[in-house]
Amino acid sequence: MARTAAPGTRDTILTAAAGLFYEFGVRAVGMAQVVEAAGCGKNLLYKHFPSKADLAAAYLTLTRRERERTVAEVLRWPTDPTDRLLALVTEIADTVRRPGYRGCAFRNYLTEFPGETDEPARIAQSYLADSRAQMDRLVIGAGGDELLADRIWLVVNGLHSGTPTDAPVAVHWITEMVRPPGAP
Amino acid sequence: MARTAAPGTRDTILTAAAGLFYEFGVRAVGMAQVVEAAGCGKNLLYKHFPSKADLAAAYLTLTRRERERTVAEVLRWPTDPTDRLLALVTEIADTVRRPGYRGCAFRNYLTEFPGETDEPARIAQSYLADSRAQMDRLVIGAGGDELLADRIWLVVNGLHSGTPTDAPVAVHWITEMVRPPGAP
DNA sequence: GTCTATAATCCGATAGAC
DNA sequence: GTCTATCGGATTATAGAC
Structure with missing residues (x-):
């Protein structure tokens, strides 16, 4: 050879x-x-x-793998369902606060290529759907209902296109939602 | 001639x-x-x-003018401060639900041109800042505090990159925030 | 309509491991 | 010497600009 x-x-x-x-x-x-x-x-x-689309698809897949690894790490220890939900929310808030953060890579791709149905677009859409489904499971697991899941997703969505100062507000708020102040 | x-x-x-x-x-x-x-x-x-940047700047300025006209229309009648806030929120939710909605034009531009400081970028940034300041004033006017304004902005932000089904959830939620069920 | 820059993509030439 | 990973220029389409 x-x-x-x-x-x-x-x-x-x-x-x-x-x-x-x-x-x-x-x-x-x-x-x-x-x-x-x-x-x-x-x-x-x-x-x-x-092709460039192949490279973009690989980029999004890599980003997805990295996020999945981070999320798995954060969910490794807590066993209490509410702790698990808050661990994920806190991780997202930390990500958004990190210097160099320029928004969610998947949402950004879909904004750059609206209406696209190629492989990168499918990867971005399925990541977002799966990410939301995971969040829903965590909310339900923590004793919340569909409405609470919708609300938390709305806040998480807002966090992704907001400023770093929104992060502590979101974490504190969601904590309050799943652990009301007047509860044991 | x-x-x-x-x-x-x-x-x-x-x-x-x-x-x-x-x-x-x-x-x-x-x-x-x-x-x-x-x-x-x-x-x-x-x-x-x-140049194309000039055209993009004109596009964003036009979009801003249209939104300002719509918002002024919606705020024309209600005099009660809470009604005014909810009128704006409802209008945003309606916009997001409209067929052909592809996200906020200003946020989209900034996503397409990250780190840009040209005129279109400045127009987009100042629209977002002014829009947020207006929302803050409406929240304060309705008796809310800075924290509530931050929260409502988070939800409005999330609405802009969400699905049409998020709209009624957001409106109902914000209504509940500014008009608690157990109040006169 | 033309011109130039730059995009994505392709190919002839080079070079290093067997 | 051969065979292939790799490189830098060539090619074609399309962009913005006049």
């Missing part, structure tokens, strides 16, 4: 692309920028990701 | 551009598409709007 492939090339490219896509938006970032940031040639990029 | 300029040309172009920009996003729509939709020549477009 011939030359051996450099290890981790795909990851290097994907990581570079993910950073750019999130910071500047998928549409605003050209393949040339990705090539430059990854420090590779164009051919190599197209070998691993045949 | 030279030909006299057709009246309302600027408006025709701007209306066509606004529809496209809102539906597909500013980045996704090319000047050629605007020309085609407006049914004018390219030179005429560039005579009225020297």
Whole structure:
């Protein structure tokens, strides 16, 4: 056989692309920028990701995996259903407060490509649906009803497009909703 | 004699551009598409709007004017401060429910052009700040405090990136916040 | 309608492991 | 020497601008 492939090339490219896509938006970032940031040639990029849509899909999938890992970590310890719900809400609030936060990657993609039905759009939509379903399960598990789940989702949604100062307000509020002050 | 300029040309172009920009996003729509939709020549477009940023700025300004007109209409009759607040919230919920709604034009622009500081971005940011200040005044006027204003803004924010089914939940909830069930 | 820049994509050339 | 990962320029379409 011939030359051996450099290890981790795909990851290097994907990581570079993910950073750019999130910071500047998928549409605003050209393949040339990705090539430059990854420090590779164009051919190599197209070998691993045949089209920009493929690269965007991989970016969203990577982002989803990272979030799932973070959420799993946060839900690892608490066993009390209300604690679990609040752990997730607090994690979201922390994310939103982090420097460099530029909104939810999935909502951003759908805003950049409205009405799109390609693979990245499907990935974004299914992430949002699954994320909401998980939140619903946590709310129901904590003794809440459908209405409470709808309300909490509304606040979480608002958090994603708000300012960092909204985060503590949201956490405190949701805490109050699931643990009323006048209860044991 | 030279030909006299057709009246309302600027408006025709701007209306066509606004529809496209809102539906597909500013980045996704090319000047050629605007020309085609407006049914004018390219030179005429560039005579009225020297650059795409100018056209985008005009689009956002037009959108702002339309919203201000709608909001003024809705706030025309109610004199009771709580009624006024709820009138605005209901109007927003109705907007979000309307077919063809694709999110808030100003938030969408800022998502499409993150970190931008050009005129359209400034228009979008100042609209959002003014809109929030107006909401704050209505909440304070209705006897609410800063915390309530923060919460209502969070819900309104969430409404803008949610589904039509969130609208009645939000209206009912905010109504409950400003008119508690156990009060006169 | 034309012009130029830049987008996405493709291909001939290079180079390194067997 | 061969075979293939990789690179940088070539190609084509479309953008914004005049």
